[in-house]
Amino acid sequence: MFEKLKPGDTIGIFTPSSPETVTSRQRFERGKRFLEEKGFRIKEGNLTNKKDFYRSGTPRERAEELNLLLREPEVKMIMSTIGGTNSNSMLPYIDYELFKQNPKLVVGYSDATAVLLALYAKTGIPVFYGPALIPSFGEFPPLVDDTYEYFSNLFMNDSPMPYSVPMPGKWSDEASNWLEKTKEKTVYDNQWLSVNGGIAEGRLIGGNVNAMYGFIGTEYFPDVQEGDILLIEDCAKTTSTVEKNFAMLKLHGVFDKVGAILLGKHEQYDDMGTGRLPHEVLVEQLDGRQIPIIAEFDCAHTHPMHAMPIGRRVRVDADHLKVTLIEEWM
Template structure:
């Protein structure tokens, strides 16, 4: 049984860190203002404004900010400012016992996938795949659904994603239940062969990505196939593959052809079209919780990702 973090309450403090690339300052400010509009207080990481090439500070600085937020009793949630690159560099330096002793909400996506996988598998803590402050909430136009998706942090409530939210496509029918895992496809693949290699056995594997041509997605799906990760999975949730178009369309396979090649032959429930990932709206969901996938019925029922504070005491 994975551990649920405590739900937020109005007036709680949330910590903001940048464990990957540096955030855009103006967009980050808008994202922070949004959190404050929800009645939350914001505490910035010590190195949130650091820069080291394409990284938001040196590795030890980003790890220190992560540790600091989990260790700080005042902070009730750790929210990532943006993705980019760099979280895989931190995984072996993280104190997972510290996180296990101080379970709290951890929120982000894209490059943050490596941390989701590492934290979940090392500690059992449920984490959240959700839109981030600089890269999503800080944009000029933000879909109301993207903002509303943060509200699940305040109340333990199950959520059912249906075709009413976006057109869903059944790749293979059937129903199955299991813990949701995964995230960004490129980051999932980078865990292979490491101490943090993703464990898909009996799980619902969620994938999404951005700016990857079909031939690159083909290579990554083949890698997962050869590693046995698709064989082990119980079902598949296909999220948004934003701007994953070929530069030479007449010389490329389509994404649909790739799913027909790698997903359909598994003969396991598989549903695509979810607006989860680098999309607008960008729906958030807890990872590591039980979910029920009905591919033919085109719906995904997801258990709550937080627990009432009194239930944790």
């Protein structure tokens, strides 16, 4: 379906919500320069360097920015610059038939979840929950290099299927060095966590839980199927909000269907003095369902970050902390 990326290819960038190409100009330029130094051409969407108060443009303008990139024959990948809060408002104006007729690699995370899942729901074409230009490739070494290594494994190298997703040795969620480097970021030894044991295979679905809150139950949200593998993550939320969002998934019947859960690391989590971790809040909402769960997975707002193929089959082995991509998309 897709060709592998190679140096010289064009990556188009779009800004579905927050106008960070303006408000985080230094980090935007650094991320753009990082990918250009890897040999890519960057085609800026027409809302790059635009700001409409808290967003990059109106819902229609933001959708048209994406539509224009979908029309560009030289663009092989479309990457979000960053997320935000209201990508859901652009969903009615995206040209889904255009994407269906001209499939491209589309990658992003956080609030861009709305765009990713809507594209998949409307077309069945896989999309990728993974790095965004500003937060991911505007990061400083060494963690940006790890993210790029995983990015190139997935989109550039001849990594044979099945592909075993490697667990990074180090990680960080320290909120420093956003615009410029002022200190060495604190990094931690990494370890995924088996919450419930077991092995499951299924279609990967999911993304940022807080973004899902804005469009779940609509025509733009994929139908969750029996045996799906659910990827969920969030950032900068309190325990109270985490409970609300997990309960939302429960009330929509999601936990009655999924075969396993990948719970991403929660960047800058606030336990509100409870001592409760996100996976403990999740287990409470499962009401005894013994769904295999790997928590602290590195496909989230923390660094480094893997890209994961929404709409393709993966295997989760929570007994041995292994995540394997088993279905081709290239």
